[in-house]
Amino acid sequence: MSLGALRPSPLVEQATEHLRDQITGGEWAVGTKLPGETTLAKLLGVGRSTVREALRALAGAGLVQARQGSGVFVIATKPKEDWSTQLRRAAITDVYEVRLLVEVEAAQLAAQRRTEEDVTVLHGALARRRDAANDGDAAFVAADIALHRAVVDAAHNPVLTGLFAEFVPVLERRLLDLVELLGLRSADANHGDAGHADLVSAVEQGDPEAAGRALRNELQQTLALLHSL
Structure with a gap:
């Protein structure tokens, strides 16, 4: 799966948007474990710190959840309303x-x-x-x-x-x-x-x-x- 290279800035916002689109578009169903930070960084063409911030944003939107020792999993395909x-x-x-x-x-x-x-x-x-x-x-x-x-x-x-x-x-x-x-x-x-x-x-x-x-x-x-x- 190719997510496409990102423009230089703002990288975190772009990474978050790309990952959100994969989740809400059905590429990653509820219960799916996301690729690791290193893999996502390579797919998106960004650093691991950028991926980490993007995952935090997705967690804040109620789309993913990190499980200690297991990875990051999709828990919803629609962002929670603020x-x-x-x-x-x-x-x-x-x-x-x-x-x-x-x-x-x-x-x-x-x-x-x-x-x-x-x-x-x-x-x-x-x-x-x-x-x-x-x-x-x-x-x-x-x-x-x-x-x-x-x-x-x-x-x-x-x-x-x-x-x-x-x-x-x-x-x-x-x-x-x-x-x-x-x-x-x-x-x-x-x-x-x-x-x-x-x-x-x-x-x-x-x-x-x-x-x-x-x-x-x-x-x-x-x-x-x-x-x-």
């Missing part, structure tokens, strides 16, 4: 259920850990959300997300901050759809203002229970509307 891809494909109700788990906890932590600077940012975000009520749906949704991000940031937990950041692209698209689908702003252009004001106040006052309750109520109301469709 978190971002799963989010993009997820049902909006599933997204909101996870938001409840993540953001309610973040709000409670924010009430315990917020600084004066955090409180200033929160009030600014609330004011911009109110100002955006006079603009289009896209601006309002962006301002709404910015306020939620400010709450998460005030928790001072980098894992929560990073997790919420993964949600943002999906939220922007889905919230725009929700605003139109549910007509959330048809009766009140500043939909949810009271709940968001309660959230900011609770964080400022250092009341974790009130902060969690305010955010939980908001998200649960939207989730209930979604389930009613």
Whole structure:
């Protein structure tokens, strides 16, 4: 079997792509032991270190697995989806259920850990959300997300901050759809203002229970509307 010579750069990416194509194309079925590093290096025209990095990338994609003393075996012919891809494909109700788990906890932590600077940012975000009520749906949704991000940031937990950041692209698209689908702003252009004001106040006052309750109520109301469709 000839895999073809590779261009000089980037070798690791090219080696990974070639090996992935062999696996997903059916050349190496599940359970097949891959040729050794030396053999693969010769077939691809690269060094063993390049092959080693390519195999690590394939292992990270869930396609191969190294077995101590036995070699590297194919364990799947389709790469596993990363978190971002799963989010993009997820049902909006599933997204909101996870938001409840993540953001309610973040709000409670924010009430315990917020600084004066955090409180200033929160009030600014609330004011911009109110100002955006006079603009289009896209601006309002962006301002709404910015306020939620400010709450998460005030928790001072980098894992929560990073997790919420993964949600943002999906939220922007889905919230725009929700605003139109549910007509959330048809009766009140500043939909949810009271709940968001309660959230900011609770964080400022250092009341974790009130902060969690305010955010939980908001998200649960939207989730209930979604389930009613």
